[in-house]
Amino acid sequence: MSSTITYPSVRRDSSVLDTYTDKSSSTITINDAYRWLEDPDSKETTEFVSQQNVISEDYLNKIPYRTKFFEHLKELFNIPKFSCPSKQPNGKYYYFMNTGLQNQDIYYELDSLKKSTDESQILLDPNTFSKDGTVAIQSLNFSYDGKTLCYSVSDAGSDWSTIYFMDIASRKKLDDVITRTKFSSLRWTTDSRGIFYATYAGANDNITSDNDSANKGEKNGETVIEVTRTDIQEVYFHRIGTPRSSDICIARCVDDLNEHFFSVETSDDGQYLIADVTKGTLRESKVWILPLLNLSDSIVEQPNWLKLIDNMDFIYDFVTSQGDLLYFRTTAQAQNFRLISMNIKTKEIKEIISEDKNNILEDVTRVYEKYFVVRYLADVKSILYLYDMESGKQLRKFDLPIGTISVW
Template identity: 30%
Template sequence: MITIKKDNIIDDYHGTKVSDPYRWLEDPDSEHSINWSNWMGERCEAYFSKASTRDADRKRLEELWNYPKNFVPKKVNDTLYYQKNDGLQNQAILYRKDGDKDVVVIDPNTLSEDGTVAMTNYSFSKDGKYLAFATSTHGSDWQEVRVRDLTTGVDLEDHIQHVKFTSLTWAPDNSGFFYSRFPEPGSVAPEDESNFNKVFFHKLGDLQVNDQLVHEQPEDKELMFSSFLSDDDRYLCLYVYLGTATENRFYLKTIDKDEKFTRVLDQADAEYMYVTNRENIFYFKTDLHTPNGKIIAVDIDNPESSNWKEIIPEQEDVMDFVIAIQDKFVVGLLHDAHHQLKVFNLDGTFSHDIELPILGSLTDITRSKEDNEIYFGITSFLSPTVVYNYSMDKRELNVFFEAELPIDISIFETEQVFYTSKDGTRVPMFLTHRKGLKLNGDNPVILYGYGGFNINMTPTFSPSILRWLEKGGIYAVANLRGGTEYGEEWHREGMLENKQNVFDDFISAGEWLIEKNYTKKEKLSIMGGSNGGLLVAACMVQRPDLFGAVICRVPVIDMLRYHKFTIGRYWIPEYGSADNPEQFPFLYAYSPLHNIKEGVKYPPVLIATAESDDRVVPAHAKKFAATLMEKADKASTIVLRLEAKAGHGLGKPTSKIIDEWVDFYAFLDKELAL
């Protein structure tokens, strides 16, 4: 046991006094913080050392993860490239298809002994000779970019630093690439190290210090830029974002001219996603005045909205993505949280459906313009990603890759149900479980949710979840407001002042599962990560009587100060800011850190965070654990799992994923009395 420090810090938010006694945990390098974290680590280790199921779970999880996993390929000129993991490799390897042979292009497993260096992005030069690739260490959002000569397999001297969330856009003449970067650490105030994003051009062979500045907007220091080339290679295009707001701007310049960007769509009043162009006519997917999305044509020489032409009107289902291939649009629609594919002509008339073999999610889609074909992956809760090739000319669908699993999937099934939330909203939920499930109120459940940032919770395969199904568990995924399962309106009903709707949706899902006799509160666990960590923390604090266990992963917890850490300010469009007197009240009303009650017995909670998480800093999880330990009934079980050499989840190696789930199942086995 150690002496727990409490600071007498009281902040004044527009007349409301709020104490923050554990602010010292925001400094991970202070003596008090290090000692406290070490102590919590010892408590965590002692908790899991008593678990008797860990060895069996680890053995089985390794078996379930040990199957080949192929990513959707990309065709560069006449060569296919794709990533593949043979089974238990920590990182997927990038291969080139050479006849019947798979030739290794980059093996990220060789970049570190423990698999904690991941390749997070890559881009081929137009002639296919070079590959620019980004790597992340220990799960950090910060990345480094290098260039590999694909003829020799040797990396060039080129080395780019101070980048994250960047695109890598090669010039048509293969002389170099465009990228966006942040200021060098120490050159600006610490709070501005994720501001002042700029676009540069890196010429092959040059030092980064000599890279050419292409675009900046220092007067709007919080803007971020993402570059790409138009389909005809004539224009360098920019998406301009403010944090995670869905509304974006669109700029362009002629690629071979020394000119400033033309601000074609600068109003930031909706989402504008480039699809393709024919000369000066640009096609965009937008949700302006159409929450489900539509496709418009914009003459970039006369971009006023009065000149726009609607090509494909808003559909009954959500237009999730669009790609163009030759004279067709391939449109991915979301129908009740699963994908459908439809093909339209360039004039907007309907052509045909691409019948998908299962009810599931499209994981990625790439195109080969020369061959008039597309590749895409489709997955579900009970099917790992199957990669397909579709010929637009023949209207023929063929399997490119399909894995054989080390388990008989046929003994399980997925059903989609609909329940009513607190305000009467109809919400879908997927339930996956053994066939012949008995509705006896005694089935253990993991209820999973996210509910934010217009991210959809469509059917997705996880070998880790198979272990839960084998244990007789139900895996429930609720499609909460805050995503875009039903369009931008569904998203807006779960953000800012409407955030409580998300928690109500999730709580209602738990109540429905109990009411319909799937489970009981003692067997109902909830799980979420990041914004989903906020979700389960808020629901646990609001309804401690409803849940039997909580797994709260890399959570956002302190809703009054979240925007002061690393990139937290990017989320202000989604959450709001306590600095705003109109937004403070609703943030304070649900902020998990500030709504923990004295003497309440909260359900057992495993709070999982990571030392290198520079997106949602570990201080959130630490302050949550410290406050719970101070205020909650002393019988409450509070476990903080602080993972070393890991971040928010980016590029997490397979071995660490398995380690994490071994602990999750040890926790659930004990707390749900399985």
């Protein structure tokens, strides 16, 4: 175990320079010497990774207790694991479960919470998506009428994903398939006729049918899609039953929006599309609004967004809506977060729940139309309260054991 490790040499590229300007207009130039490693498919990068893997495996294989450690971990993980059930528009409940050591959690359907999980039916089993069990469900969302499930899957931990659609009643996939999506939320229009999704520049180019792909190439005998720009994210609307080539681009990160991300939500009444616009790994965001008129037929190419918040000074997490009022969990004038409402038409801001100076406001969920269930982090444990939505008055504290609460 004490043998010397000889690492492969890594080329430094002195020609890649980035210049940054701070708030005082001072500039600094930095050499990004290893940017070439950001291209995972280049020959030079794959050779470097292979050399690193040889070194790592050689070292790990010499650890005498590696097998015992692995077997003990399997024993610890070999217990049933559940997610919280969530009620969907069709009136049924859905949850993920893993019996213990399955590669992927299975997505189950249950008619009623009064029934045992033994009576659940499998809706999606990603363990059957591939022979090695590395294809995972990345995200999913039910249509407002509860008839169709939209879900995305990724292979071997990739950020790239493919979107599929399933008819819930028949359990059959629809013909619609959307490939080459990345960091994408999946949001339906309230008429259940289409979804909004995100991809990157080049992914939707030159598509003439659902089976056509842009910028095809071959690698190790498999088809590889070249996305021309990974710093320009685009948001599209796809209408169910139409070809991918007909998808409508409603937002594009160009010019001063390079390296930005769009995460979109629909308001509760479907009248608005709310875009959370962030940059890189920063959580501070802009908030843009797009009127939808509740009809997918009204969506046009590159529409004019209402820029409700057009700076990135604070975090704005969309919670819910009530007519022209949008509710956000925000760090604006509140380091530990507070809950505010914002009028879309007047931009008037009203504080609903003030900041707690000692505890962090982690989550707000609307329940029974007129209440908020509010979760705080206090002394490394979750605490839960019920608030009146209109007045912001705290109605009760839930008596819960010490632990961490997950909200679904």
